[in-house]
Amino acid sequence: MAEVTGKAIDWKLLGRVMHYVKPYRRTFVISAFLTVLLAVLALIQPMLMQRAVDNHIVVNDYYGLVFIVCLMIAQLVIQTIAQYFQTFMTNSLGESVIRDLRIDIFNHITALRLRYFDKTPIGVLITRTVSDLETIADIFSEGLISIIGDMLLVVAIIICMLAEDWKLALITLIPMPLLFASTYIFKEAIKSSFQDVRTHVAQLNTFLAEHISGISIIQYFAREDQEMRKFNNVNAKYRDANIRSNWYYSIFFPVVEILFSVCIGLLVWYGCKRILSDEQLSQISANPKGITAGTVLMFITLLNLLFRPIRQLADKFNTLQMGMVGADRIFKVLDTDDIAPNNGNYTTPIKGDIQFKDVWFAYNDENWVLKNINFHIKPGETLALVGATGAGKSSTINILNRFYEIGKGEITVDGTNIDDYEVGYLRSRIATVIQDVFLFSDTIANNISLNNPNITREQIVAAAKDVGAHDFIMRLPGGYDYNVMERGATLSAGQAQLISFIRAMVYDPAILVLDEATSSVDTETELLIQAAIDKLMEGRTAIVIAHRLSTIQKADRIIVLDHGEIMESGTHQELLRIENGYYRKLYDLQFNSAGISR
Numbered sequence: 001m002a003e004v005t006g007k008a009i010d011w012k013l014l015g016r017v018m019h020y021v022k023p024y025r026r027t028f029v030i031s032a033f034l035t036v037l038l039a040v041l042a043l044i045q046p047m048l049m050q051r052a053v054d055n056h057i058v059v060n061d062y063y064g065l066v067f068i069v070c071l072m073i074a075q076l077v078i079q080t081i082a083q084y085f086q087t088f089m090t091n092s093l094g095e096s097v098i099r100d101l102r103i104d105i106f107n108h109i110t111a112l113r114l115r116y117f118d119k120t121p122i123g124v125l126i127t128r129t130v131s132d133l134e135t136i137a138d139i140f141s142e143g144l145i146s147i148i149g150d151m152l153l154v155v156a157i158i159i160c161m162l163a164e165d166w167k168l169a170l171i172t173l174i175p176m177p178l179l180f181a182s183t184y185i186f187k188e189a190i191k192s193s194f195q196d197v198r199t200h201v202a203q204l205n206t207f208l209a210e211h212i213s214g215i216s217i218i219q220y221f222a223r224e225d226q227e228m229r230k231f232n233n234v235n236a237k238y239r240d241a242n243i244r245s246n247w248y249y250s251i252f253f254p255v256v257e258i259l260f261s262v263c264i265g266l267l268v269w270y271g272c273k274r275i276l277s278d279e280q281l282s283q284i285s286a287n288p289k290g291i292t293a294g295t296v297l298m299f300i301t302l303l304n305l306l307f308r309p310i311r312q313l314a315d316k317f318n319t320l321q322m323g324m325v326g327a328d329r330i331f332k333v334l335d336t337d338d339i340a341p342n343n344g345n346y347t348t349p350i351k352g353d354i355q356f357k358d359v360w361f362a363y364n365d366e367n368w369v370l371k372n373i374n375f376h377i378k379p380g381e382t383l384a385l386v387g388a389t390g391a392g393k394s395s396t397i398n399i400l401n402r403f404y405e406i407g408k409g410e411i412t413v414d415g416t417n418i419d420d421y422e423v424g425y426l427r428s429r430i431a432t433v434i435q436d437v438f439l440f441s442d443t444i445a446n447n448i449s450l451n452n453p454n455i456t457r458e459q460i461v462a463a464a465k466d467v468g469a470h471d472f473i474m475r476l477p478g479g480y481d482y483n484v485m486e487r488g489a490t491l492s493a494g495q496a497q498l499i500s501f502i503r504a505m506v507y508d509p510a511i512l513v514l515d516e517a518t519s520s521v522d523t524e525t526e527l528l529i530q531a532a533i534d535k536l537m538e539g540r541t542a543i544v545i546a547h548r549l550s551t552i553q554k555a556d557r558i559i560v561l562d563h564g565e566i567m568e569s570g571t572h573q574e575l576l577r578i579e580n581g582y583y584r585k586l587y588d589l590q591f592n593s594a595g596i597s598r
């Protein structure tokens with residue numbers, strides 16, 4: 001997790017963020033200009049006030065006063081318009097930058113290898129792409145540009161005060177070092193509490209993402225109360241982190257108010273004292289220059305103007321710093337180079353000859369999950385993988401798809417090492433149907449084509465007819481335009497399976513990889529699924545993680561895996577003949593008890 005660095009601004013990181021500003025250079029420059037303009041405009045009001053009092057009110061010059069009031073109104077109008085454009089532009093700049101960053105991060109996440117997701121909770125990635133990105137938008141809307149504007153304003157006010165009357169300015173500003181010190185202490189204190197808040201947001205997101213995805217498990221096992229208690233705990237930590245940061249605010253703001261009052265007190269005391277003594281002096285020496293009521297009024301307005309940004313400066317620095325933390329986290333994801341290497345460029349038509357030569361594979365280090373795997377399937381043949389849970393069946397299909405790299409050996413398709421194929425092309429020729437069908441909250445048609453514009457509605461319907469699912473789809477309200485809602489919750493498991501078969505069919509792959517579902521469905525759907533599987537496998541090389549006896553019996557070859565090793569290999573009849581063989585035992589356990597004849 002990214003740490004808040006000691007530095008107020010990490011320039012290198014800021015440079016990377018600014019890289020995203022490049023396309024919006026004009027907006028940035030105009031925003032910066034408007035910020036400076038606003039600082040200058042803010043100074044005009046107190047000056048006009050001074051002129052109004054000293055030059056017109058005191059001498060009863062009504063028309064002069066009206067003129068100043070008109071100037072004040074004009075200044076206010078210009079300031080309001082400038083403020084509108086500045087707010088609008090800085091916000092839209094921030095939003096445009098994070099939109100681009102979000103595109104980059106989504107693009108990058110979708111290219112990452114599956115093993116990255118094995119280690120990274122989904123909630124963390126959601127936090128990166130949503131709330132961490134928002135903090136970057138704040139760099140522009142509330143951070144960088146407005147800090148520059150505020151600082152400019154503070155410096156300009158102090159210069160203005162000193163130029164008007166340096167003695168009055170110095171006395172009025174006596175509490176300033178104290179103010180800067182307390183601002184610094186506040187900024188430091190709130191920095192760590194902000195980081196806590198971000199950490200707990202990520203935890204809350206992770207918890208919610210997992211629990212909403214797994215809601216059915218919670219309800220099946222009636223774990224609502226226990227999970228609620230866990231949620232309360234995560235929620236309370238988030239609340240505590242927020243309360244801690246609010247607590248610092250509740251101390252800081254009264255301190256600033258006290259210091260402001262002290263400044264005003266000093267100003268009134270010393271200013272009025274000087275007005276009186278300057279009046280006496282001017283009576284003696286006819287000295288026209290001295291402190292006037294207008295000067296004191298101007299100083300009061302300037303002090304108000306000075307304290308407003310200072311009150312917010314610590315906050316804005318933190319906003320900037322949190323934006324930096326967000327940027328750091330996001331760039332860490334963007335810098336993750338756990339992307340499947342795509343060195344190969346072969347896109348030659350694939351017939352479907354698959355060979356595993358002495359293949360060894362481990363997810364981590366040398367904890368071999370597959371050991372010395374050898375097999376050869378000719379185009380059009382079907383290989384059934386059987387074995388106990390954890391034997392390595394899914395891993396075999398994962399490495400064929402190049403989701404993970406093998407440790408030793410070689411996998412070839414049509415005699416060419418799979419690494420030499422362009423990875424997207426290779427995967428487009430291998431249709432993989434997994435047990436847990438994932439459906440997006442979209443129409444049936446889009447779930448089948450996966451929004452591939454090259455797949456026409458006619459092709460979708462033809463594929464659906466092929467696998468025998470057309471009738472059931474047509475019975476749904478809206479047919480192919482029926483919205484399946486999130487994760488296909490509105491379809492039965494069998495129907496979702498059929499959709500996934502059409503998805504595979506429509507891509508017309510050379511190789512079919514199928515993890516047969518174990519969930520039982522009604523007899524009618526079961527028959528539909530069996531027919532669909534037969535249709536899918538027709539004329540294609542197929543590797544099936546087989547659970548159905550019918551599929552196993554039809555396979556040209558069965559490989560029995562155990563603890564990542566091939567224990568037996570042959571046809572159904574050949575394997576059954578091996579006395580005390582693994583397959584024989586598996587068969588007796590899984591199928592024969594149901595009284596099915598060999």
Ligand SMILES: Nc1ncnc2c1ncn2[C@@H]1O[C@H](COP(=O)(O)OP(=O)(O)OP(=O)(O)O)[C@@H](O)[C@H]1O
Nearest residue numbers: 118363364369387388389390391392393394395396
């Ligand atoms: N992403 C992963 N990271 C680390 N280890 C994994 C991962 N996926 C699977 N494994 C491990 O690899 C081994 C083989 O798992 P695999 O999923 O290939 O088995 P399987 O035969 O398909 O089992 P099942 O029939 O239960 O799906 C298991 O010991 C499992 O714990």
